[in-house]
Amino acid sequence: MAKPKKRYVCSECGGVSTRWQGQCPDCSEWNTLVEEVGETKFAARHDLSGGGRTIQFEALDAPTAPLVRQTTGLAEFDRALGGGIVPGSAILMGGEPGIGKSTLLLQAAARIAKAGGEVVYISGEEATGQIRMRAARLGVSDSPLRLASATSVRDILTTLGHGTPPQLLIVDSIQTMHSDQIEGAPGTVSQVRASAFELIRYAKEQGCCLVLVGHVTKDGSIAGPRVLEHMVDTVMSFEGERSHQYRILRCLKNRFGAVDEIGVFAMESEGLAEVANPSTLFLSGREEAIAGSAVFPAIEGTRPVLVEIQALIVRLQSGATPRRAVVGWDSGRLAMLLAVLESRCGLSFSTAEVYLNVAGGYRLTDPAADLAVAAALVSALADKPLAADSLWLGELSLSGDVRPVAHGALRLKEAEKLGFRRATGPEMSGRGKSALAYGAIASVNALVDRVLGAA
Template identity: 70%
Template sequence: MAKPKKRYVCQACGSVSSRWQGQCADCAEWNTLVEDAGAVVTPFSARHNLRSGGRAITLVGLDAEIALPERMSLGIPEFDRAMGGGLVAGSATLIGGDPGIGKSTLLLQAAARIAARGHSVAYISGEEAADQVRLRARRLGLGAAPLQLAAATSVRDILTTLGDGSPPALVVIDSIQTMHSDLIEGAPGTVSQVRASAQELIRFAKDSGAAVVLVGHVTKDGAIAGPRVLEHMVDTVLSFEGERSHLYRILRATKNRFGGTDEIGVFAMAETGLEEVANPSSLFLTHRGEAVSGATVFPALEGTRPVLVEIQALTVRLASGATPRRAVVGWDAGRLAMILAVLEARCGLSFSTAEVYLNVAGGYRISDPAADLAVAAALVSALAERPVPADTVAFGEVALSGEIRPVAHGALRLKESAKLGFERALVPLSLAGEKGTIALTGFRTLGALVDHLLGRD
């Protein structure tokens, strides 16, 4: 029989190599390859014929009847919104976020509310003692919640405990990087341990019908630490985003087998824990009494929820020969460079001798291409020192030709803007005919917008 081959797994990115080397060929990290003793690869020639000795499986058609999965509300509408309506029995959910962002606080609040409605809930912490979790619960006003706590890191012990009697409705594991399976060798947090521990917990969820929520650490790049296959194993992947220096937090689903990934939940950190924000725009709009040059309001869209944010721009003229600086917070720096190039090439404006600073107020991050028009308006306003009216919003995508292209859900953005008291909107020309309570000014090209802002039209 052929000798089994060994493999080496990178502890940073999960890449597999047939031999040890000092630097990972995929992520370029040093001294991260570790022999995976729990998974020895057997050559194909040593395996049996895969077409013999198997079990026939049943094939079904797409028109087979299926019942919709029952959902368990978390008791936090913003959480339910991001999840697509609540937790599904037997599902596995992975939630990741920066340290101290509030993952444990949010899950403790949700677990306490579910337990208060008569469901059995187990909260297993591998990072804190049970007394530490109790102290946090008391600070949050949840000290009387009928929640079952435990501090453990052994997956075998956890499953043995949960297997006695009827399984709980919800199991929270905080965090998966601290769990240890005795089926394979390796320290907690290694790729092999995270994969094996998650696999056992997910199998428990599928067999028992309990909903399992795993807390995951993130790397410096914002990705969930551990093997990438971990995100493929679970049913739902949630990202808890925000800056610790700001109040707001956003819960976003990046994967959901039981619903869409186009909804977010918005929270604000308070002394009593995370509070829901019914009107997210109130967090990101600057309340100012008069118009200020370089400031434009943009109706962003998160799923089906419009969120109005303020885009701020500042330009500073430099002496001849100095290298101008470009600084961006909350938006793509490459997108800013493109807008500046279009303004110079198509509109005749010069930013080559000016430093440009762009900021999205409130620590919000924008990836919506509809922000192009609002950014361009803020840049023109800052350069000419002519304020955009405070009751005006702007949105539209800017092409390299200078054309302003229409964007999705324009009517929804306008409706939200009108509801918050805005009276005018700068939009693509195709939207100028929309009827509503807000006055629309449409533009076909970016040059037409510049002429409007500078009073040339």
């Protein structure tokens, strides 16, 4: 329905003005302009007398040509996508400035082009000369991809329509694109929505894979209208701290694969390098056992990743308010665990500062990390190191019970490959054949006894 247009009519002479003002421009009377909403045509039902196109229905089991995925040449990128890019799909990739989005896409585009694929890379933020400088630094200058710097969606689609549709189309970024069908500056909600719609429609009609790079807001969400994430098939987030070496490509939405799959990369001087075994990256530097350190087998999609959780307890001598600082975990969940340990186990944290850190800048959201965090806190409080070859997993309830975790066998299998020999967690069936000595506990009290009695 069209938006009704406002107009202002003079009650004295009937003159019409498009904006309100104190004096009528026709009769010069004051305060006589009254707002009047223009007539808007609205029909409760569509008029079908003009005809319409008949929709052809199809059976659910009708034969369909299978979609063959195209690998990008980066195994970690393919893993996050679910096996590679799908023809005709639209991918939205977001991430903080300087995290490496353009570097990753340029590396993937160069490898696809070298393998014989037709790739078009369009940048709205950089000149072609700047992209060539990055390509030279990455060592991919000899890649036969087509490069352009443009911001007009009409110009882009007109140029692409004159040749063979590319296999991969990268637009960096969607916030810089401009459609002359919509009023407004690039980056506005209407411009982002309209530009993305035209580009996605081209990708669906021509069967090429479209990758849109999106800016993010200060809270980490992709900037622009929320409908943009609904329009695309896959939403990916490139995460990591610029002060740390590693980067994680996380899949938040995928119509063609599993959600929460991750690909791990390490930022090096020559670009992003794949990390085939991220557990070794997050566990590096654990040569000797230290109080307050516990290892937890996290699950990202279908990939197990072992991370180190570090805790530090500092007793206060004065009556100052103790501080709680958390990096890489939910601060609210830490407060809950401290309350459970004080209430159910009689441990006192009220007069101590508590610092918790997930090593390597990793961010944990898995509730099964409760037991590992609790073990690290008790170990730091008692100043008693945990066994270096042990790991901890399980979710704690407010009653102090240890609850089961998902994918327990997969977690233990990954730990066994990295040389761990002991594990503590809830009752678990179907662990399969494993050399790990698994100790099942039912409550947080048993956890405290096991930590304090550890050798």
